Amino acid sequence: MTTDDLMARALESLGADGPLSVEAIHRLADVADVPEAMTIAEVADLLDISPHTLRYYERAGLIEVARDGNGHRVYDTHAVRRLVFLTRMRLSGMPMRDLQHYVSLVDDGERTVPERLDILLEHRDTVRRQLRELTLSLAAIEYKIATYGGRTGPDAELSVRRAR
Amino acid sequence: MTTDDLMARALESLGADGPLSVEAIHRLADVADVPEAMTIAEVADLLDISPHTLRYYERAGLIEVARDGNGHRVYDTHAVRRLVFLTRMRLSGMPMRDLQHYVSLVDDGERTVPERLDILLEHRDTVRRQLRELTLSLAAIEYKIATYGGRTGPDAELSVRRAR
DNA sequence: GTTTGCGTTCGAGCGCGCTCCAAGGCCTAG
DNA sequence: CTAGGCCTTGGAGCGCGCTCGAACGCAAAC
Numbered sequence: 001m002t003t004d005d006l007m008a009r010a011l012e013s014l015g016a017d018g019p020l021s022v023e024a025i026h027r028l029a030d031v032a033d034v035p036e037a038m039t040i041a042e043v044a045d046l047l048d049i050s051p052h053t054l055r056y057y058e059r060a061g062l063i064e065v066a067r068d069g070n071g072h073r074v075y076d077t078h079a080v081r082r083l084v085f086l087t088r089m090r091l092s093g094m095p096m097r098d099l100q101h102y103v104s105l106v107d108d109g110e111r112t113v114p115e116r117l118d119i120l121l122e123h124r125d126t127v128r129r130q131l132r133e134l135t136l137s138l139a140a141i142e143y144k145i146a147t148y149g150g151r152t153g154p155d156a157e158l159s160v161r162r163a164r
Numbered sequence: 165m166t167t168d169d170l171m172a173r174a175l176e177s178l179g180a181d182g183p184l185s186v187e188a189i190h191r192l193a194d195v196a197d198v199p200e201a202m203t204i205a206e207v208a209d210l211l212d213i214s215p216h217t218l219r220y221y222e223r224a225g226l227i228e229v230a231r232d233g234n235g236h237r238v239y240d241t242h243a244v245r246r247l248v249f250l251t252r253m254r255l256s257g258m259p260m261r262d263l264q265h266y267v268s269l270v271d272d273g274e275r276t277v278p279e280r281l282d283i284l285l286e287h288r289d290t291v292r293r294q295l296r297e298l299t300l301s302l303a304a305i306e307y308k309i310a311t312y313g314g315r316t317g318p319d320a321e322l323s324v325r326r327a328r
Numbered sequence: 329g330t331t332t333g334c335g336t337t338c339g340a341g342c343g344c345g346c347t348c349c350a351a352g353g354c355c356t357a358g
Numbered sequence: 359c360t361a362g363g364c365c366t367t368g369g370a371g372c373g374c375g376c377t378c379g380a381a382c383g384c385a386a387a388c
Contacts, residue, residue: 216347220347224345
């Protein structure tokens with residue numbers, strides 16, 4: 001699980017907070033092992049998505065991929081990097097539509113940086129909201145677990161009844 | 165936004181960690197203002213979902229709701245509490261299918277508590293994974309924001325180019 | 329030489345979770 | 359008395375993000 005490795009590294013760096021973490025994320029963004037050229041299967045494996053999905057992203061205009069002599073896709077470093085970004089955005093819930101808009105801005109050159117920034121800022125807020133929601137849900141789940149079976153104190157028995 | 169209020173309270177309590185937070189979550193689970201009887205519009209408003217969705221949940225067998233003389237739904241405290249739980253689970257990504265299974269277990273009585281516990285434990289892990297993923301995504305987004313417009317250091321200019 | 333395996337394209341299909349429509353009932357305000 | 363508003367039901371429709379099927383190509387293995 002390459003993704004898990006990345007996550008582990010990221011969380012490590014987040015643990016040790018401060019100005020150092022920016023550097024750590026930087027390394028993260030530069031993905032560890034990116035061969036010059038990768039097949040669709042390799043990229044799918046790397047990103048933990050299916051080849052179907054990769055083709056779908058291409059059809060959706062999120063990315064252009066070169067072909068070799070046999071007409072097979074060849075993912076270069078640039079393509080893989082973009083896909084890492086795209087899957088990150090998808091994982092955090094950014095809709096395909098927004099992603100399509102975003103990449104169209106990228107294609108329009110540097111002058112669209114402000115608008116891209118807007119999109120990112122908005123998505124950041126969305127992700128933060130999600131994090132708050134999830135944290136709250138987690139608390140609710142753990143509370144319920146405690147009433148059901150966890151040792152939560154002397155009134156555990158009573159809590160089970162309250163939990164319904 | 166009642167939901168937001170709840171969130172705010174929950175996050176407050178999470179901030180001040182320790183054995184106290186369990187109590188705080190307890191208060192949270194007991195929802196602040198639950199009138200004896202509520203209309204579908206009131207409940208929808210409370211939970212920030214549409215009346216359509218509430219009817220859908222009922223059709224899906226997630227909950228039974230009584231009717232008044234006019235055939236209109238009357239949500240009692242018990243129903244509202246279950247819906248708070250259900251929406252919490254939905255918000256954290258539990259599939260309808262699992263939720264249907266869960267409530268069928270509840271209907272089967274106390275002897276299904278162990279299986280319910282299993283479901284909750286598994287979902288807790290899922291939520292934790294989501295939290296890790298989201299945290300990583302947030303870091304990636306903030307890194308990109310920094311390269312685009314944030315003051316991230318002396319090499320900001322250079323970073324913009326790298327950010328593509 | 330044929331089988332196996334991985335790739336290609338285009339288009340259709342699907343699972344999920346709503347979301348809406350149509351036709352109608354009851355209640356209140358004007 | 360009628361109009362507006364909110365509710366009811368059953369069933370259909372929809373947007374999203376994949377996911378798959380069919381038919382085919384190329385290339386290495388047997």
